[in-house]
Amino acid sequence: MIDYFALLGVERRPAITEEILKEAYFRKSESLQSDSAESGELSAVNAAFRTIANPATRIQHLLKLEFGDPGGGQIGADLGELFGLIVKVLQNADQELGSLSAQSSPILRALAYRKLDGLRQQLEQVERELSQRESGLLAEVARLDQSWLEDTAHTRQPIAQIALDFTFVQKWLSQVRERKIRLEELA
């Protein structure tokens, strides 16, 4: 397995600022393009950037390098609760969007669209909730970054948990946002 941290020349730890990562990535791609490198090398650099830029994949990659295993398990209990709500909102959205897109008359569709304000508000509320969790998790990564440097072994489990939660929050966020866009699209 390639060590993406080493490839880009950045520190191997849970947190990194966007500035530092980009700087490293740009320097690397610039040097490769100027000596017309193999596209294989460029691919690896691109993959490294993509992996490290996302907190979830960065942590999983880090854990794999350190312990040979990304860890994980089950999502946090409060996320599980939120999941119930999200499923309801998404199902509701799919149903409403489905009947709206089946409507072939422009005028009937326009009238139906006017009634979808409730759905839009629901989606926005779930989105806000998820964005909050996302920032919460980011703060947590920053905190665990410190304890990682002090005691890697003990930080392993909590940081694996964060990575897992992060994956789910990101996935749900993109699902909620996709519904919001589809709502606009059907207008």
Next chain:
Amino acid sequence: MSDIVGIDLGTTNSLIGVMDSGFPILIADRDGSRLTPSVVYLPETGEPVVGAPADRMRALMPERTLYSVKRLIGRRPGESEKEDFPFAVKSLSGRMVLEVGDQLLKPEEVSSLVLKKLKVDAETSLGRAVDRAVISVPAYFNDLQRQATKRAGELAGFTTERIINEPTAAALAYGLDRLRDRSRVAVYDLGGGTFDISILELNEGIFRVLSTNGNTRLGGDDIDRELVRLLKERITGRYPELRPELDDRQFFARIREIAHTAKLRLSTEDAVQVEIPFLSGNRSFSYALTRMELEAIARPIIRRTRSHCLRSLDDAKLDPVKLDEVILVGGVTRMPIVRQFCAEVFQRLPNITQNPDEAVAVGATIQAGILSGVVQNVVLLDVTPLSLGIETFGGLMNVIIPRNTTIPCKAGEMFTNAVANQTSMQIVVLQGERELAKDNWELGRFNLEFEPVPKGIARVGVQFEIDGDGILHVLARDTRAGREKVVELSSAVDVSDEAVEKMIAESLDHAFEDMSERVWTEAVLKSNELIPAVRSALTLVGDQITSDDQRKIDLLVLEVEAALKGHDSQRLKKANAELDEGTQHLATLLIDRAMSEAARRKK
């Protein structure tokens, strides 16, 4: 090292450029024009005619004059809806071909004629041979469309050094003067046939595409088509007896040209007089077309770009307020309504300093300069517009390379045998964003071969690689035997012939359906829903339409009511459809109102 030229191979116009002492220069042809219409006229005898002289043949010889071929390149017959071309488009063993007289041409062959003309222009101007090119394509082109474009370049005698995305090229053109800047820009590119939106980050000479989105079948041609429909309606309103003549191909080509010119003029004028002298016999037609009328037609088409803009912002993880600039490219962005629309979506006034017709060609030329080493300290990091995946169990799409991944990129998947002594399995490669495999483009399929071993023992890795042109290469590696081979994707010809047959079968079903009682019941249900809906729409936004339009809608409603009293399902279906069409504008107004209400609530 020889020159590399940059080419914008457009739906409507094409351009060619070359780097000259460090600056991108677009080359004019011998008539002094930098824009070559992407039109090819094939006379019955003699050489093909390309560019402006061919464009002039459009109204005269519509069935021998090929235009907007970019809409067909790399397409399969099943996947495009019927196009209103005055020339013949056929399906031949799963490919689109154009038929002129007894000649059959592939779309890329037609495009190669345009490219050849540009090549000659460049060689004449530079006084030396050019045989290497960078060619631009819409960012949202799929793998097949890119490959076909590359082939067009090769047929014209070029080595296609790079396929570059149009909005990325436009950003290069814009950003070359701002190499020390750090900024985020959105490039909104609405051309004749395609729409692209890309979001880029400029960072001291590094152009990094954050996301790209679009629609390869959305553009100014759609507005032209709607405008033709409006004019035809106005003509038959005055001369009902001309209805059959209006479907004539030659006549269609003539109105289309008049409509297009009127559209262009309405970008700067509030109203134009549309004149069609000697329409038929000595009947002439004259009509005062206002910008408001044009905008009413264009609005729903332009609004279709909105969700693409939102998706690309979302993928770039950006709020519109974090953008530094919105750049407009493509001829249609000259329309004031497009500028207003962009201002609304991106919450800022768009930058119109780029020449919307030339930015892409200038950018392709800069990319040519980067590749030949003339332009230094500029790095371009582009992305793949569409997710790449394979079909898995249950007909689902399993994404292997997600959209907006920086190219070049590689990703692999490991396969094993599901039963003992299985010797091969079929892998279906897909491109697109839909969950179901069948809703995505099938790029091709191939057989993966195994050594006969017990179940689950075989290990074959398949590597998907997208190169700098956005084109896919597949490599299979048998890790047990240590063998490696490049996989050829067989094109999905059989599949698409099947699809065409299925469509024909279905259309036959529909022919018989009309006899059934079900059709009548459905039409009645629809009328009963439609009439009250139209009434309530009229009370909501009726004050925003002219009394003339109001009267027309009243007449359409009366016709539906009259048809309900009879028992002619054809008549009722037709009346419903006409009412649907006649209230399109009303529906747009309703949605506008709902949107502005929602926006007000947010504040």
